[in-house]
Amino acid sequence: QTSDVIHYFLMKDQEKIPVRRADLVKHVMKEYRNIYPEIMKRASRVFEEGFGFKIVEIDTKNHVYVLINKLETAEGAPAINSCHPKMGLLFVILSVVFMKGGAVREIVIWNTLKKLRIDPGEKHRELGDVKKMVTEKFVRQRYLEYVRIPHTDPVEYEFRWGQRANVELHEQEPQAWPQQYREAHGPPPSTPASSQPSTSSHR
The missing domain is CATH 1.10.10.1210 (MAGE homology domain, winged helix WH2 motif)
Structure with missing residues (x-):
C-alpha cells in the first residue's frame, strides 16, 4: 500500500494537484484505512530518503497535502519551476x-x-x-x-x-x-x- 500511495502522490504532482486524505482513503488505501497514519509515515520516509521530497499538509482542517522539493528549498531556490x-x-x-x-x-x-x-x-x-x-x-x-x-x-x-x-x-x-x-x-x-x-x- 505504501507504493500505491507514493504512485498516487507522484501522479497528482505532475499536474500540481494537491492530494486530499479523503481521496487517498477512498481510491488508494481502501480496506487499509485503519492504518492510514502508518502508511503515510512510511510514504513520507520514502519520499524524503529516496526522492528528496517532503509531504506537507497545507490544509489541516481538510487534510490536504502537497509534495515539496527539499533539495531546491534547502538551496534557497523557489520550488516552482519558473522556466516553464x-x-x-x-x-x-x-x-x-x-x-x-x-x-x-x-x-x-x-x-x-x-x-x-x-x-x-x-x-x-x-x-x-x-x-x-x-x-x-x-x-x-x-x-x-x-x-x-x-x-x-x-x-x-x-x-x-x-x-x-x-x-x-x-x-x-x-x-x-x-x-x-x-x-x-x-x-x-x-x-x-x-x-x-x-x-x-x-x-
Missing part, C-alpha cells in the same frame, strides 16, 4: 499580490498581464486560455485564491496567495525570484503574444 511559461505567468501574479500587500483586485492582475502583452481575453499561443488557467487551474492547484469581494456591485474578485504558494515560497524576498518579477513591474517585454490585445476581459 505557465509557471512564469504564476510568478508574475504572485509577485504582484506580494507587492500589493497580499490581496489584489483581478482587474489589476489583468492590466499587469496586458502590459506583458498577455491578454486574458484572448487565447495565447503558449499559455492557451489565460483567464481559465489563472482563475481555475492555479486555484485548483492551491497556488492562488480567487475570492469574491463582499458588497461589490457588480461583483468583483481579488487574488491572494494560495496555501501551496505560501508553503513553497514562504513569501521570501521577491528580489530572489526570477526575471518574471522584474518584468511584472518594469517595461513590457519584447516577446509578443499570438493575438492582438483586446479592450475587455470579461469573465
